Amino acid sequence: MKTERFISIEQTNLLILVVRLVSVSGAVIWAIMPGLFIVNCNRIHLIFIYDLIITVYTLFFIIRLFIPEGKNRACNFCLATFLFDEIVVAYFIYNTGGGNSPFYSGYFVVITIAAFVLGTKPAIITAIFGAATFTVSQEYYGLGLYNAIELLYRIIPFIIIAFPTGILSDMLANHMEKVNQLNETLQNKNAELEDSLRIIENMQKQLLEREKEKTILELTENVAHRLRNPIMSIGGMAEILDKKIDKMDNTKELKKYTDYIKIESRKLSTLSDNLLQMSNSNVELKFTSIPQSVNRIINKFKERMKRYKIELETDMDINMPPIRIDENKLLTAVKNILENSIENMKNGGKLFVGVKIVNKNVEIEITDTGLGIPENMLENIFKPFRSGGDVKKGIGIPIAKHSIEMIGGALSVKSAVGKGTTFKITLPV
DSSP: OHHHHHHSSHHHHHHHHHHHHHHHHHHHHHHHSTTSOOOSOOHHHHHHHHHHHHHHHHHHHHHHTTSOTTOHHHHHHHHHHHHHHHHHHHHHHHHTTGGGOGGGGHHHHHHHHHHHHHOHHHHHHHHHHHHHHHHHHHGGGOOOHHHHHHHHHHHHHHHHHHHHHHHHHHHHHHHHHHHHHHHHHHHHHHHHHHHHHHHHHHHHHHHHHHHHHHHHHHHHHHHHHHHHHHHHHHHHHHHHHHHHHHHOOOHHHHHHHHHHHHHHHHHHHHHHHHHHHHHOOOOOOEEEOHHHHHHHHHHHHHHHHHHTTEEEEEEEOTTOOOEEEOHHHHHHHHHHHHHHHHHTTTTOEEEEEEEEEETTEEEEEEEEOSSOOOHHHHTTTTSTTEEETTEEOOSHHHHHHHHHHHTTOEEEEEEETTTEEEEEEEEEO
16 A cells, blocks of 8 residues: 555654645745734734644644554544644735735645545545535635636646556555565575475486495496406416426416506505595695696606607696695696506607687696597596497596596597597686
8 A cells, every 4th residue: 555655664754744844834924014904913823823733733743653554544634734734824825915926836746746646536525525625714705706717727736636646656656566576476486496406406316426426336236356466466466476486497487477466456455546536635735836747756756758759749838827726736636647648658659738828727738649538438538447439448538527526627638530639628717
């Protein structure tokens, strides 16, 4: 209801009270000034009336605070206060010259506010009541034909003001009601959306838990598969070696078996290290020179690159400022990528390693000219122990991706069969 919007809060009621008291105070001062035309009234009488008006207005303010919101009586009470305003206006007009009184404009103020606050019908009631009180205030001065015409001329504008202002107020009320309905609908939709999001979030958590369980099971199965072969090989080699030691007839053959044991043991050690890296979630940040760290890793592979006849090319920005990063995880990723690239070029090739800053990011590029990675294997290259189809691989590259993502970076790969592979590490500065 309009009454709720405009006069339901205490501050608004207080403001209306202050405006009325200021207006009445001004009117009294105007009326008691020497030289004004005062009829049937003396100054003492006017002061008593003034005190009565203040008392009534104060009671209006107090009573309005106890009227429940959303009730018709609130609107009716508000209308009653405007009708009392018109009685006060008529009283001052009666005492200050009738139709020529400067207080005549008070009717327009009251009717306009009533129309805006209450709407068309209450505004018409206010206008008619104002016309009646104005007519009564003019009775003392005579109501001849000329005065009657002038009276009509004076009260017709009351109706003219009430209609358009009331209609505009009703239209505003309708729009406000629609806006409130839309807001309520929007709030309900938002509540439904929040409920849906909570449901989706719970489902995502459940799916993630299932994926974790699935990943753990797959990882356990693959680790068991990967460990079984080296263990069986080592066991077999050990049995054969035990028999050969008893005979001691061929030391060269014994050396071959010990080499097998060393190779398989190295595989187990590498697999164990990779699994430990994947399970390590600790991040220790410190300022690190990326080119120097990458060079240290490259130096560890130079002997193998020489044996495989791999040509190395580097392009590193040695003036790059240090960045805060977990050096161990970065070195693990670079080491695994370099090892993958070098093992794919056992028959020779070219290896390029570049380090530079691009768009406020550090980019580490590692490119080889090996055989390349088929498309069906490329899409699974970051999955542990699987590259494509039934081909089983290790977890070096998945470990590299995991390590880079742990320090806030990203790892991408591009490859073409017969041309080579490029890994790109992107790290925020």
